[in-house]
Amino acid sequence: MSNFSIDIQNINKSYEKTTALKNINLSVNKGELFGLVGPDGAGKTSLIRILTSLVLPDSGQAFVDGFDVVKDYKKIRQNVGYMPGKFSLYMDLTVLENLNFFATIFGTTIEENYELVKPIYSQIESFKHRKAGALSGGMKQKLALSCALIHKPTVLFLDEPTTGVDAVSRVEFWGMLKDLKSKGISILVSTPYMDEAELCDRVALMQSGEIMQINSPQQIVNDFSHTLWQLKSDNLYKTLQSLRNWDKTHSAHAFGQSVHFVANSSKITSSEIKEYMEEAGLENIEISGIKASIEDCFMELMTNNPTN
Amino acid sequence: MRIIFYILKKEFKQIFRNKMMIPIIFVMPIFQMLLLVYAATFEMKNIDFAVVDYDNSKVSRGLVQKLSNSPFFNIAAYEKNIDAAEEYLLHDEADLILIFPANFETKLVKENKSEMQIIINAINGTVAGISQGYLSQILAEYNKEIIVDFLNFEPSLASTIQIKPRFWYNPELNYKVYMVPGILAVLVTVIGMFLSGLNLVREKELGTIEQINVTPIKKHHFIIGKLVPFLIIGLFDLAFGLFIAKLVFDIPMVGSFVTLFIMASVYLFVVLGAGLLVSTFADTQQQVMFIGYFLMIVFILMSGIFTPTESMPIWAQKLNLLNPMYYFMSSIRMILLKGSSLVDLQFQLYSLIVYGIVMISLAVWKYKKVN
Numbered sequence: 001m002s003n004f005s006i007d008i009q010n011i012n013k014s015y016e017k018t019t020a021l022k023n024i025n026l027s028v029n030k031g032e033l034f035g036l037v038g039p040d041g042a043g044k045t046s047l048i049r050i051l052t053s054l055v056l057p058d059s060g061q062a063f064v065d066g067f068d069v070v071k072d073y074k075k076i077r078q079n080v081g082y083m084p085g086k087f088s089l090y091m092d093l094t095v096l097e098n099l100n101f102f103a104t105i106f107g108t109t110i111e112e113n114y115e116l117v118k119p120i121y122s123q124i125e126s127f128k129h130r131k132a133g134a135l136s137g138g139m140k141q142k143l144a145l146s147c148a149l150i151h152k153p154t155v156l157f158l159d160e161p162t163t164g165v166d167a168v169s170r171v172e173f174w175g176m177l178k179d180l181k182s183k184g185i186s187i188l189v190s191t192p193y194m195d196e197a198e199l200c201d202r203v204a205l206m207q208s209g210e211i212m213q214i215n216s217p218q219q220i221v222n223d224f225s226h227t228l229w230q231l232k233s234d235n236l237y238k239t240l241q242s243l244r245n246w247d248k249t250h251s252a253h254a255f256g257q258s259v260h261f262v263a264n265s266s267k268i269t270s271s272e273i274k275e276y277m278e279e280a281g282l283e284n285i286e287i288s289g290i291k292a293s294i295e296d297c298f299m300e301l302m303t304n305n306p307t308n
Numbered sequence: 309m310r311i312i313f314y315i316l317k318k319e320f321k322q323i324f325r326n327k328m329m330i331p332i333i334f335v336m337p338i339f340q341m342l343l344l345v346y347a348a349t350f351e352m353k354n355i356d357f358a359v360v361d362y363d364n365s366k367v368s369r370g371l372v373q374k375l376s377n378s379p380f381f382n383i384a385a386y387e388k389n390i391d392a393a394e395e396y397l398l399h400d401e402a403d404l405i406l407i408f409p410a411n412f413e414t415k416l417v418k419e420n421k422s423e424m425q426i427i428i429n430a431i432n433g434t435v436a437g438i439s440q441g442y443l444s445q446i447l448a449e450y451n452k453e454i455i456v457d458f459l460n461f462e463p464s465l466a467s468t469i470q471i472k473p474r475f476w477y478n479p480e481l482n483y484k485v486y487m488v489p490g491i492l493a494v495l496v497t498v499i500g501m502f503l504s505g506l507n508l509v510r511e512k513e514l515g516t517i518e519q520i521n522v523t524p525i526k527k528h529h530f531i532i533g534k535l536v537p538f539l540i541i542g543l544f545d546l547a548f549g550l551f552i553a554k555l556v557f558d559i560p561m562v563g564s565f566v567t568l569f570i571m572a573s574v575y576l577f578v579v580l581g582a583g584l585l586v587s588t589f590a591d592t593q594q595q596v597m598f599i600g601y602f603l604m605i606v607f608i609l610m611s612g613i614f615t616p617t618e619s620m621p622i623w624a625q626k627l628n629l630l631n632p633m634y635y636f637m638s639s640i641r642m643i644l645l646k647g648s649s650l651v652d653l654q655f656q657l658y659s660l661i662v663y664g665i666v667m668i669s670l671a672v673w674k675y676k677k678v679n
Contacts, residue, residue, distance in 0.1 A: 054518070054521055054522060074524065077522055077524045078524050080522065082519070082522040084518045086518075087515070088514070088515040088516050088518050088519040089519065090318075090322065090514075091514065092321075092322050092326070093321065097318070101314070102519075104310070104314040105314070105315070105523050105525045106523060107311070147519070
């Protein structure tokens with residue numbers, strides 16, 4: 001048996017004519033908080049559905065906790081926790097009834113595993129007689145996580161758990177994941193938000209069904225080999241347009257109210273950039289050198305492998 | 309066992325939390341019974357007729373008088389000529405026209421027979437047929453009366469064959485006795501097919517099935533959870549319907565209720581299975597409704613609720629062997645009106661058992677946790 005909590009070897013999956021996953025190789029260590037990061041349609045959900053035995057791969061093998069996702073799917077269903085992207089609990093049952101139901105079909109009781117869910121469940125326990133459909137977004141998410149944990153899974157799969165959740169609840173949620181990790185549960189979480197990638201132990205950057213890079217967030221950022229400039233002006237759109245037409249530009253992407261710029265030569269100076277921007281008719285120019293974030297690395301990877 | 313029990317508890321909770329469920333379970337049977345039984349009648353009342361009397365004799369007036377006195381016929385108009393009377397037919401103000409030719413009475417007296425014309429609106433063939441039936445009966449009676457009247461001659465009973473039919477199992481030919489068991493069969497079918505199908509596909513629509521599928525829940529546990537509650541509701545509604553049938557319509561219930569409920573349970577397994585099978589193919593409640601509705605119409609119209617299945621063409625009768633409602637329709641009537649036992653209903657019982665096993669196996673097989 002491998003030492004990996006999740007071990008994926010050469011997984012391929014396509015739906016009719018669309019390829020969802022291309023030759024995916026990935027392993028997650030025991031007790032690791034691993035992130036699948038990528039935009040919508042990158043294949044994150046397909047991969048999670050294969051690992052939770054809901055979808056069969058076209059080719060390749062995958063093991064969760066040493067169990068083959070195709071052959072030993074029954075063992076997998078006993079041992080994993082899954083929180084789908086869409087809230088999938090019974091809206092017409094109360095908080096307590098939902099939790100009780102999932103405990104029962106896993107052959108356990110709330111009392112038996114209360115210790116594990118307590119930090120999360122205790123936050124919604126005062127609403128235990130309220131119907132799940134009447135909970136707020138953040139509370140629904142806590143209930144879903146409690147239900148996914150009630151049978152004490154060894155591996156937890158979370159499909160975009162923070163999509164559509166407010167900023168405060170997101171921070172809180174990641175805190176809960178850290179706690180679970182400290183209890184020895186391996187976690188595979190998918191997210192479209194690059195800033196959340198930095199909270200994982202390791203991440204896989206995905207795009208169009210392929211993994212572009214797997215590494216720790218720190219290492220990914222350190223590996224960014226270019227000089228990155230942050231440019232501001234009175235007209236964001238015009239800045240972006242003019243930079244993209246410049247022969248010295250390697251890449252230029254909008255980041256909020258500024259443009260992140262990489263030149264194709266590392267010898268470029270800020271005065272050179274300023275001069276070009278002034279020529280383009282831009283005003284209130286601000287230029288500063290900055291440290292790359294995961295998102296910059298992701299953009300850089302996309303610039304280098306334009307898959308689609 | 310604990311899991312099945314818990315799943316059933318959850319299903320019942322959800323069913324009764326659905327605001328539409330109580331009306332469906334209680335109001336639907338009352339409505340169907342009270343409305344349909346009265347409305348879906350074969351008895352004809354208020355047949356309107358127009359008269360064109362070129363003869364204007366004692367005999368012709370006597371017949372019109374006799375018709376008007378019957379509870380079935382109303383005189384709509386007296387017209388001078390046929391064209392004017394036809395207008396009534398055209399505007400749907402009359403269902404039939406009686407035309408007495410001139411010399412109607414004279415001919416009758418002289419030649420001992422005479423002819424008149426009857427024109428019936430046959431847009432609705434059934435109505436036309438029944439009207440004609442009633443009319444013939446009244447004419448025959450009238451015939452006898454005028455023989456007595458004109459010839460002063462009592463037709464001897466010995467000289468004619470007297471036919472006095474006795475109608476078994478429904479001596480008064482009360483259509484309600486015939487319709488009520490049929491409506492009950494429809495009721496059980498609607499409950500079984502739609503509720504089970506809609507329930508399963510709702511889990512698909514809401515995405516809860518996704519969460520259920522990653523649990524170690526057994527397929528058959530899940531399916532039992534979807535079948536048993538609606539089996540119980542279906543049987544309850546049958547009992548409720550029988551109660552209304554007795555209370556309001558005083559329908560004879562000759563057979564044993566045990567036999568009836570055994571047949572109904574087997575039949576419910578078939579329709580519940582059909583509902584579940586449909587829902588494994590469908591993705592939305594809307595699709596279930598459309599497919600279910602289509603099946604329902606075919607099942608009901610071919611079940612023999614209105615028309616005898618024996619009068620269908622042979623190929624349709626063969627096809628009808630696939631119609632589960634056909635078996636139950638004949639069973640419920642035979643049990644209630646005739647007192648048939650399970651031995652008499654062997655064919656229906658075994659057919660439904662086989663059908664049920666096939667349906668539920670298909671539904672369990674089609675319901676995949678992986679795709």
